[in-house]
Amino acid sequence: MRYGLLGPLEVYEDDGAAPLPLGGPRQRAVLASLALRANETVSVDYVADAAWEDPPASPGSNIRTYVNGLRRRLGDDAAHPRLLVTRPPGYQLRTRSGEVDVEVFEDLAARAVSAAREGALSSAAHHNGEALALWRGRPLEGLAVGSALQAQAVRLVERRLAVAEQYVQVLLAMGRPAEAVGVLRPLVAQYPLNENLAAHLMRALHRAGRRTEALEVYRQVGRVLTDELGVPPGEELSAARRHILRGSIPAPAPTPRRAARGGGTADTMPVGAPAGSLPPDGTVFGGHRTGAAWPPAARPAVPELPGLPDAAAVSVPSVLSVPMGTALARTTSSMTAPHPARPAEPIAPAALPRGPAQLHGMPADIAEFTGREAERARVRSWVRAVTGAPRTATAPLVQVITGMPGVGKTRLAVRLAHELAREGHFGDIQLFADLRGHTAGHEPLDPGTVLARFLRMLDVPPDRMPCGVEERAALYRDRLHGRPSLILLDDATGPGQVHPLLPGHPSSLALITSRRGGWALDGASTLPLSPFTVEESVALLARVVGDGRVTAEPEAAERIARLCGRLPLAVALAALRLRARPVRRLADFAARLAPEDTRLDRLSVGGRTVATAFDASYRTLPPHRQRVFRLLAGAPGPVLGPGRGAWAKDADEAEDLLEQLLDESMVRQTASGAYQVHELLRVYARNLPPG
Structure with missing residues (x-):
């Protein structure tokens, strides 16, 4: 089978010339949800959210019919x-590699990234062109x-644009x-509000x-931004215009080319070779050339590229997720494989390459980021004050951002990383790792695993x-010594997990996010986050669903907040659900959110x-603390003091239990x-089963 999702949904048999009839629109949506997560077990709830804008109360029987x-x-x-x-709790579509x-x-985008890193520019261009040729709409x-x-x-569209930008840079x-x-x-033309694309075109x-044409692009895009959004062109577009007017746009930096056997370079495709030329080490999907029509023929599996940071997996900003620009999860299995019995050869650091001159592995910023002005200003001012003064310190900067689940720690940290880089701080090395302190179905990452991945990005060969x-640290x-570096360590369990990952030089900053408070990390500055104000919440709602809908129903917007x-x-x-239903009144959605027994179901x-x-x-708490949390959540108001109660034998034990829940961000102190x-x-807590 061949499944085409990069355009209208189409499915072909291996030797078929015409697409298979797939049934009605709901049945096709069910297939699309399974194909996008091929070889994964997909829950019935996910399929329902994929196939219905407003899923029925009991979609299971409908989905069974569509699956049959x-x-x-x-x-x-x-x-x-x-x-x-059929696989509990849902279904799985089994596919072969390349279907x-x-x-x-x-796969092709990853090959392009690998080729570009090795200086094989023609191969990189070829793979990027092949990847973009798969798109049919x-x-x-x-x-x-x-x-x-x-x-x-939306994610796939942004991936297409990211690969197109990589292609342009190579060209x-x-x-x-x-x-x-x-x-x-x-x-x-298709995305007139995308200033990055317009700047590249200029x-x-x-x-x-x-x-003249380059300046005309600036004029046209500027007019669209002013007419549709009421904002002037941003800094990147304006900088491109200034450079053009001064005639000072620099040529792209040359990419080092790896040595090939027998002399010369590994990039044996001549510059300017036709797009259909095959690179010496590339097996193009089914042998088709750039621009080949869907569906392509079968293709051998693409081999793993050990140690390559998955820069091709950079996702797009969204209101929900911070995509892992370095895709740590994808490389975990290779890094946690058993070490050979023979000890590694002792390493003299000076004998290794110094590593890349610059490395920017931070996730993409989030387009809908809203609020946190005071917290951002506090951290930026602290960094400016420390880095701008004569340096006598010998320790790196460490900033820990803490708060309850869902309060926006990761979003704030990523925004800060981009803002600090834009201000000229820590421009050499930027690394990101999701430490999985609270990821369902995963254990927290071992520091040695993260260090192995960081070292591979810093050009330390696997052998x-x-x-x-300790040796990896x-x-x-x-x-990193002497190189301005920013290390973002997301969702940490505690100091023991992050300590080996801290840089050692005072020109570096470690940004750490954690649900757990009470960090005992020497020299660290702590920034606890509270929930938004009502005004910030309404601003986020307006940013996602549009100012017009919020302005038309301000009281309903505040009620939702x-x-x-x-x-x-x-x-x-809540905002994403409303954006997906553009005709729904905010007041109606607020009414559906009101019942407590279904509220959390609506917030998904x-x-x-x-x-x-x-x-x-909650699942990380020991049973006794879980019980205390449920009792506190059922209390009619704040607990005014530790006291004695059904959950503690005396005041000291009560105080200890409350402090432990406070450190886990499951309660807050007024x-x-x-x-x-x-x-x-x-x-x-009220919807938890008794126990």
Whole structure:
């Protein structure tokens, strides 16, 4: 089978020339949800969110009907045994490597990144061109889908734009600006508000000797931004215009080329070779050349590229997720494989390459980021004050951001990382790792695993990787010594997990996020986050659903903010549900949120829920603390003092238990010293089974 998702949904048999009939729109949406997560077990709830804008109360029987219909359409019989299988808690579509065009697209994009890093620019251009040639239109075009598939479609579009930008950068580095213009023109027309694309087009036109056209792009995009958004062009677009007017746009920096056997370089494709030329080490999908029509023929599996940071997996900003620009999860299995019995050869740091001159592995910033002005200003002022003064310190800067689940710690940390980089701080090395302190189904990452991945990004070859955590940490600090570095360590469990990952030089900053408070980390500055104000919550709602809808129903918007407990994650999920239903009144949605027994069910989009975020923290508590939390959540108001009660034998034990829950961010302490449970955590606790 061949599954096409990068355009209208199409499925072909291996030797078929025409697409298979797939049934009605709901059945097609069910198939799309399974194909986008091929070889994964997908829950019934996720399929329901994918196939319905407003799922029925009990979608299971409907989905079973659609699955049975798909099995008949796909010929799921002796010739194709069990393509679509039932697996609790849902279903799984089994595919072979290379059967889903999204998978092929990501494989080719990864090959392009690998080739570019090695200086094989023609190969990189070729792979990027092949990846973009798989697109036949908008993802799942013409298919009515629910919020889960809408989010996936947006992600895929942003991936396409990211790969196109990589393609353009490679073409410009090869001295082929006219081809870069050809790639960018249709994309700028299709996405007229994307200033990054417009700036790339201006630079490409200027390098092609078409200065007047480049300035005309600025004028046209500026007019669209002013007319539709009421804002002037941003800094990147304005900087491109200034450089063009001064004639000072620099040529792309040359990419070092790896040595090939027998002399010369490994990039044996001649610069300017036709797009259909095959690189010496590339097996193109089914042997098709750039621009080949879907569906392509079968393709061998793409081999693993050990140690390559998955820069091709950079996702787009969204109101819900912070995509892992370095895709730590994808490389975990290779890094945690058993070490060989023979100890690694002792490493003399000076004998290793110094590593890349610059390395920017931070996740993409979040387009809908709202609020936190005071906290951002506090951290930036602290960094400016410390880095601007004569340095006598010998320790790195460490900033820990703490707070309850869903309060926006990761979003704030990523925004700060980008703002500090834009201000000229820590520009050499930027690394990111999700430490999985509270990720369902995963254990927290071992520091040695993270160090191995960081060291590979810093050009330490696998055969020179130390075995022990201490040895890896020492080499890691050596690689970063004297280089302004920003290390973002997300969702940490505590000081023990992050201590080996801290840089050693005072020109570095470690940004750490954690649900747990009470950090005992020498020299660290702590920034605890509280939920939004009502005004900030309404601003986030307006940023996502549009000012017009919020202005038309201001009281309903404030009610939604309060029903969400002013928790940024909850407000964001509510906003996404409203954005997916543009005709729904805010007052009607607020009425649906009001009942406590179903409120958390409403605050979910595409498998992401407030309840899941809370559950990840609750399940880490020992049973006695879980019981105390449930009792506190059921209390009619704040607990004014530790006292004695059904949950403690004396005041000291009560105080200890409350402090432990405070450190886990499951309760908060008011100005009067009372302990209080957040509104949505109360709702969550009341829906827990007794025990």
